Amino acid sequence: MSATRVSADLITDEAALLALGPAWDALEARAQAGGAPGQLYVSHRYVRLAWQHLRQPGDELFVLTLGDAGHLQAVWPLVLRRSRQAKMEVRQLGPIGIWEGERPHVLCEGDADTAWAGLWSALAGLRSRWHVLTLPELDAGSWPLRQLAVRPGVAGGFQVRAQADTAAPWQPLGGDAVAWRVRRPAALRQAREHVQHALKRRLPDLSTEVLNTGADMPAALDRFLAIEARLAASPLADAHYRISSKPERVAFYRAFLPLLAARGEAELRLMRGGGQDVAALIRLRCGGVWLERHAVAAPDVVDLAPAQELLLQTLAEAMRDGATQESDLLWPPDASGRVEALTPWLDGVRPTERLTIWNLRSRMALRALAGWLLRR
Incomplete structure (x- = not known):
């Protein structure tokens, strides 16, 4: 000043x-x-x-x-x-x-x-x-x-x-993705490999889509909310943390996400298999930091933690491209991907x-x- x-x-x-x-x-x-x-x-x-x-x-x-x-x-x-x-x-x-x-x-x-x-x-x-x-x-x-x-x-x-x-757990992104994985306990790595194999067996055509333009965001958010709607109808629902829990939150993100994406500050990642979206992750960029803001998983595959797998894939990709310095995990602990299950994969807690x-x-x-x- x-x-x-x-x-x-x-x-x-x-x-x-x-x-x-x-x-x-x-x-x-x-x-x-x-x-x-x-x-x-x-x-x-x-x-x-x-x-x-x-x-x-x-x-x-x-x-x-x-x-x-x-x-x-x-x-x-x-x-x-x-x-x-x-x-x-x-x-x-x-x-x-x-x-x-x-x-x-x-x-x-x-x-x-x-x-x-x-x-x-x-x-x-x-x-x-x-x-x-x-x-x-x-x-x-x-x-x-x-x-x-x-x-x-x-x-x-x-x-x-x-x-x-x-x-809040967070992960530096300046390191090597292979070294990051090797630093985890063997039991943790084996558990993830088991989940990956189980996901592939249940959903052989599993793929990930990244939507990151202003024009992409309205339809991408609709797909995110559609997964939330399926989750809301299940015993795993946690309405307090869902975007769709309040109409004003939906309206806010409908306005906010396209604006950020047009500036390169937002993306929405979707994991898809079996002809439907099974997990989604909303990411917001704040300078050199990615904020992993909201995640959701479909109730019929939530036992395989696809939202967690989507985040871990995203972190490994971010380490390889080296464009940002860290990732902060902000989404709340709920059925879509419990924070405590992810904490062992991350190097810091703030x-x-x-x-x-x-x-x-x-x-x-x-x-x-x-x-x-x-x-x-």
Whole structure:
């Protein structure tokens, strides 16, 4: 960020959000050119569509920006959501990026710590408008964990509590695919070979198709949702995690996937055999990282874990082409491919923490804090 005087602004209406699009996109381009990791879930294309399709009644935009002389330097896209606790209304802030994403941070050019500090200062100055701030999936070493959670307890009129959050498996893609496979225990390799042979016996014509253009995405998503529909009709259904569990999620992905694919940031892989699609994987690219976002498997072959096999094939291919640095496994554990079964194949697990910050100058926040303490 530049050394000139920086001012903070708050965006609370959709028209202003849309108008900021060109400056926001330019900020993202400068950040990536400067070596910052990709931040898909704080990009304007994500925030705009998430707000359009996923907001709940009563939600309020709360997007903080930093800039000078019309030059946008940092963005922190939050949403204000109201809830009832102890018969009182509590105004709770959280990142829009967590709605259909993971590990949402801030988007900035230059030093991230400087951006975090400036944005937090601006948010603290707006404390009359919010009671509780929740920051999920913070990476170890991030500024909020180093600066806001360094002294758990009361500081500056805020009560801060940190707790363990997610632990997402991930795989570096810079290595050799053969060496990656050889490093696995012999029993694990043998189990995969057994699954591969069983899949081939049941589905001799098994093949994989990769769809990765904007024009491909509508039909590809329809095929993904068709597998979900078959899964939903079976005892293996887990509606909470399915895209089709809510019409607004379907609408979001119908808009989001073609937009990303046109930029080279999305692909949908389908495994097909026996005249039908048997597994599918939605992948989103965030800079040099592939996010394995959603997977599904048909119920009649789920015992052979085709979604897991599809992912392992995809990782091996990515290692061979060397175009990206890592793959993050984000899809939830369900019948389509359990995360715990895949973890032994991946070289890392990334733990995150959640910060909850109560504004102690508010009676409602104090009540919310008391309720949280009683639930522990």
